[in-house]
Amino acid sequence: MNRLLSQVDPDVAEILDAELGRQQHTLILIASENYASKAVLQTQGCIMTNKYAEGYPGKRYYNGCEFMDRVESLAIERAKQLFGVEHVNVQPHAGSPSNAAAYFALLDPGDTILAMRLDHGGHLTHGLKQNFSGISYRFAFYGVERDTEQFDLSRAAAIARKHKPRLIIVGGSAYPRQIDFAPWREIADEVGAYLMADIAHIVGLIAGQVHPDPAPYCDVITTTTQKTLRGPRGGIVMCREQFAAQIDKAVFPGLQGGQMMHTIAAKAVCFKEAMEPNFRSYQAQIVRNAQVLADTLLRNDFRLVSGGTDNHLMLVDLDSKNITGHDAANVLEKAGITANKNVIPFDSRPPTITSGIRLGTPALTTRGMKEDEMRFVGEMISQVIHAPHDLQVRERIRQQVKELCEHFPIYEDLDLWS
Numbered sequence: 433m434n435r436l437l438s439q440v441d442p443d444v445a446e447i448l449d450a451e452l453g454r455q456q457h458t459l460i461l462i463a464s465e466n467y468a469s470k471a472v473l474q475t476q477g478c479i480m481t482n483k484y485a486e487g488y489p490g491k492r493y494y495n496g497c498e499f500m501d502r503v504e505s506l507a508i509e510r511a512k513q514l515f516g517v518e519h520v521n522v523q524p525h526a527g528s529p530s531n532a533a534a535y536f537a538l539l540d541p542g543d544t545i546l547a548m549r550l551d552h553g554g555h556l557t558h559g560l561k562q563n564f565s566g567i568s569y570r571f572a573f574y575g576v577e578r579d580t581e582q583f584d585l586s587r588a589a590a591i592a593r594k595h596k597p598r599l600i601i602v603g604g605s606a607y608p609r610q611i612d613f614a615p616w617r618e619i620a621d622e623v624g625a626y627l628m629a630d631i632a633h634i635v636g637l638i639a640g641q642v643h644p645d646p647a648p649y650c651d652v653i654t655t656t657t658q659k660t661l662r663g664p665r666g667g668i669v670m671c672r673e674q675f676a677a678q679i680d681k682a683v684f685p686g687l688q689g690g691q692m693m694h695t696i697a698a699k700a701v702c703f704k705e706a707m708e709p710n711f712r713s714y715q716a717q718i719v720r721n722a723q724v725l726a727d728t729l730l731r732n733d734f735r736l737v738s739g740g741t742d743n744h745l746m747l748v749d750l751d752s753k754n755i756t757g758h759d760a761a762n763v764l765e766k767a768g769i770t771a772n773k774n775v776i777p778f779d780s781r782p783p784t785i786t787s788g789i790r791l792g793t794p795a796l797t798t799r800g801m802k803e804d805e806m807r808f809v810g811e812m813i814s815q816v817i818h819a820p821h822d823l824q825v826r827e828r829i830r831q832q833v834k835e836l837c838e839h840f841p842i843y844e845d846l847d848l849w850s
């Protein structure tokens with residue numbers, strides 16, 4: 433346990449310690465989660481949290497920003513190099529404000545946005561009625577086809593022609609297939625729309641060059657930094673130079689005040705890590721692991737949305753298994769496996785219950801697990817879901833999970849705050 437914190441605040445120290453244990457001793461298959469490096473964690477907990485630096489490098493509203501300018505400029509330059517883009521704003525506090533900034537910069541309230549249906553894999557900020565996006569803008573949606581469970585470009589183009597959006601968003605939270613951005617550019621050009629990629633999930637795969645690149649085709653690209661990119665919790669917006677001033681104005685002073693300089697410093701660290709050669713092999717392994725996990729589940733008689741995966745995640749349809757996504761995620765958690773319930777396309781159940789679970793491999797791959805472990809994990813998931821009430825099975829799997837975690841330790845000697 434952390435010595436300093438345990439003296440100052442034993443309650444929080446105890447909670448942090450318990451959470452560390454959970455992250456170390458369970459299998460995390462939540463597709464949007466990962467283990468940030470100790471360097472990223474340390475930077476995110478650093479002294480830059482003390483500093484106000486409203487504005488941008490060289491144009492601050494506060495004095496004493498010499499080192500804020502240096503670290504923010506470094507983060508910007510690294511992100512530009514990593515993603516091959518003309519302009520980057522590294523200030524958004526998270527993925528959702530990154531999307532808000534993009535809309536705010538390019539659109540007027542009430543304008544039409546075309547995005548992927550939420551229940552087909554989109555995101556809250558892509559038009560949920562209760563979200564700022566759905567409240568402030570008019571949304572039209574494209575979805576996946578019933579037979580392929582993948583989106584069909586000619587149908588999306590027809591919807592775009594009908595609704596004439598000012599902005600088209602490509603990307604989502606639960607789409608298990610690669611996205612080719614080139615044809616979306618053609619659709620956007622045909623209807624006179626801006627094209628935005630929300631790569632919050634696939635950003636690491638793109639940086640690792642194992643997924644098609646949106647940069648040549650999109651006007652704006654938004655992302656989180658905490659998921660496959662394995663950085664701190666945060667967001668960035670990338671764009672063509674022609675939109676740079678609008679994007680910067682939308683982030684500050686449009687949406688945010690003082691930025692989180694400690695997080696911006698940690699973003700700089702994660703961009704450096706993502707430029708190392710082993711980051712590419714890490715991303716390739718994430719995809720291979722997802723494919724092996726998917727194959728193992730298919731062999732165990734599970735149905736996967738769209739038949740499999742070619743990125744870091746898969747959606748398991750539990751409809752034929754007599755268990756809801758809600759119950760499956762809970763019983764898996766009891767066996768030491770953390771996943772999340774997720775609606776599947778054309779789900780008959782509401783988002784609080786769901787007929788599916790979403791599984792992703794970024795976190796297990798960070799622990800060093802490879803194909804053999806994915807086969808084992810797939811078998812364990814299958815056994816738990818096929819016998820959800822069998823306490824003996826659950827206990828046996830729990831023990832196997834514990835042993836697997838011990839073979840692939842994470843955050844050993846973590847005592848960042850003492």
Ligand SMILES: Cc1ncc(COP(=O)(O)O)c(C=O)c1O
Binds near residue numbers: 464554632633
């Ligand atoms: C596609 C997509 N966009 C945006 C976000 C929002 O990111 P955050 O949770 O950091 O606000 C997410 C997060 O799940 C996402 O999956």
